[in-house]
Amino acid sequence: METASRRGGREARRSQRMAPKVDMLPTLKSGLPAVEPMSPEQVERIHQASMGILEEVGVVFRDPIALADWKRAGADVRDERVHLDRGLVMSLIGSIPSQITYHARNAEKNVELGGRNAIFVPMTGAPYMRDLEDERRAPTIADLGTFHKLAHMMPALHSSAHHIVEPMDIVVAHRHMHITYSSMRHSDKIFMGMTTSPKNAEDVLDMCAILFGADFLETHAVTTGNCNGNSPLVWDQVMLGAMRAFCRRNQPVLCSPFVLGGANTPASTAAAVAQLNAEALSALAYTQVVRKGCPAIYGHYLSTVSMQSGAPMAGTPEISLMNFMIGQMARHYNVPWRTSNLLGGSKVFDAQAGYESAMTMMAVLLSGANYIWHSAGWNEAGMHCSIAKFLVDSEVCAMGYRMAEGIKWDDFDEALQAVRDVGPGGHYLGHPHTQANFQNAFFIPKLFDNNSIEQWKADGSKDIKDRALKQAKKLLSEYEEPKLDPAKDEELRAFIDRRSREIPAVDALNDEF
């Protein structure tokens, strides 16, 4: 009996060791001061420049409803161009909540946003992927499911996002619903909501209402929409319509000027930030015209452009500087803000991708960003999502998370006692304080090989891409679906069926407004 019991215990422990670890790191509470390269006078200089742009140059809202809204709100509207008085802008953005609590279907995975609170969200929007064999190919809805499973299992990712990769096997007009269902089904973390058209946004929000209840949405943030601006100084009808859909349901929307520094901004980091700031503020203000007090996030996609290729670059010094500056501006307005993380421009998962991604992440973490998007998988300037990079980026986010938490002082006196105990020329590995604290004191990445070259050769001379793909296969074999409530699952599937019958299955965006 004793032997059997022992075996049972051993089996149980073994099975526990083998079980996939799906713990999520809680909301990152940054313990490091942000890098602030601008003096208060320089922050004011950017602010004044942005106010001047809003008042004198104006912003084009290519959307009759938005133009009518702005007129009612008291703006100076001339054709499509809205001239925004600084008093109006500042009064409007004053009602944006400075903090957001995001609710996941598993309440243990709720997260906070704003102030010192930050979350990591995977990349989205890749038309290609590099798969489990590192082959570059078009993704399917099954591949999207794979990424949602991995997002679910990576501790440092706080969201399963939405279309990490584009499911090319689903007709474009129905894609938004299948993407949303995949996010909801494969992970119980928060997720993003598609904004490919106003009507698509409504479908996504209807699905959220099924999952969480329509009343719950009215008072709780459960998803995030993104609306890209057309820099310089234009917001289009599709984005504004989707923005209104999110605002009306009280769901947060990222107001994201799409900046390619030097192409659609001046060739100056300071002036590019002044323009971006004006653009972001104009959309943030509009969210409050739509619904006063609804949550909204200061967004941007930020790159500089290679003169050689015209392509966006990643990890450049100016992107880092602009992140620092935008952080200062968003804090100046007391609005949560979004940036992009771990971006790579390489065609393969080589050292270039590593340098670019890590430079971006370090700047992003030290800029004090809140909604840290594109945190895993992004390479080839967003043209593909790599499974190998997705895993490594996620581990690098966990490293960044640990750094951003700051210094631990709780065991300082005990650790100093160890210095006295060990003394000159001694060893710490055997000291009780070391044994009690080693595991937590120093981060040990799993996918980074620090063995000797002899051991590394014995392990098959694998580079980090090989190790990451092996780990991805292992994780996927261990994945356990966090089951949806059967009644809600049924209702979601019925909704998709009904809407799929209603929406013509054309391979183009559903642009019925």
Added chain:
Amino acid sequence: METASRRGGREARRSQRMAPKVDMLPTLKSGLPAVEPMSPEQVERIHQASMGILEEVGVVFRDPIALADWKRAGADVRDERVHLDRGLVMSLIGSIPSQITYHARNAEKNVELGGRNAIFVPMTGAPYMRDLEDERRAPTIADLGTFHKLAHMMPALHSSAHHIVEPMDIVVAHRHMHITYSSMRHSDKIFMGMTTSPKNAEDVLDMCAILFGADFLETHAVTTGNCNGNSPLVWDQVMLGAMRAFCRRNQPVLCSPFVLGGANTPASTAAAVAQLNAEALSALAYTQVVRKGCPAIYGHYLSTVSMQSGAPMAGTPEISLMNFMIGQMARHYNVPWRTSNLLGGSKVFDAQAGYESAMTMMAVLLSGANYIWHSAGWNEAGMHCSIAKFLVDSEVCAMGYRMAEGIKWDDFDEALQAVRDVGPGGHYLGHPHTQANFQNAFFIPKLFDNNSIEQWKADGSKDIKDRALKQAKKLLSEYEEPKLDPAKDEELRAFIDRRSREIPAVDALNDEF
């Protein structure tokens, strides 16, 4: 005639375009605020802890001369253990210059150190290399020359350092002179001085005296020695003897505790920094016992140890945090400080190496470090120097340099005028401000590929390692030696010949004290 003249002009321009660009970036003057995670109270807490260690635990100086020096200086010496009163330590380090001007044999390449002034120095000490074909092998003196040539040609590197790789074909006892000669000959930038023994240090300084003149050395810094501590809390005879040699000639020495966090420090970042700080201060103080007012640099080699392999890791969150903290301590004492940059633990030049290196560099730049060593080539935890990585790291240093310079405001008003000129929905590429400023406004790395995948395939589907090796071959084919003064060259060679006859050609360190 006109045609010929035109052809001549065209030839001249072509030859100018083809000529290697060997401009060096001037001393980096950091325009970014350093990341300071400790409050003034926490800085004081580390200081008090270090003072307690120096007074109560003491530091072992395994060297009769140093022990005698300390007794004369008024320290409480018990056997080999020196207990240092805080008053004595603070009084001694008070005479360390806060700024150093380094003199190169080409005065245009002089650099400044201390305060906001920082320089990039290549890696040193690799027993293996990855060569122009990426083969891992033992290096020769010719290979060291190759690295010195590349260090000479990389704009962001301010020094040719010393033994970037170990020249294994030279007997150990004579190596220090051949290394020094290689640094002096292949580059006209500043260089480092070997400290493998006190006598070797004297040889190096004698060679410096030949190159610059003995009197010049008395009043000008021309090289840098490094003395590693044996953490915890031990300085050995070889290092202390070499340190004295440098101090007596008024040449700066790096006082570098060799920290493997968790192995030879407590498992606590804060306590590890308290110990490291005590160690560094004990050696810094000793430099002033040897020669009051001689330049000295707060050093360290800093890593955390993998529990799996016992190997030092790179780019970990705790290394970043400790760099931020050490920067605060060094500024607290108003002493220039050194750190290590762009460290990789990978066996190959893969994404791992890229992530690790870039995370390290970003933390280092934002910690406000002055002497930024190991800035190019380091991989496999320092076991090899990679030519490919040497080039890419150098370019990444140039990117980091640009970031650390901070924001440019000089053309802000002109750039804002461009926003007004271009207006909503316009393009900037054709605007005169863009054309005048694009090249300088946004950094465009040469070794990072941002082309489309189609163009990248047409270019041979090369990863960054391949591109860097190709570029290295091109640079080496264009290298032009910055000739030494023939008389000095003759004298240096004669010195090496004479000393080579005097020093037994054994394959072990020259440890004649």
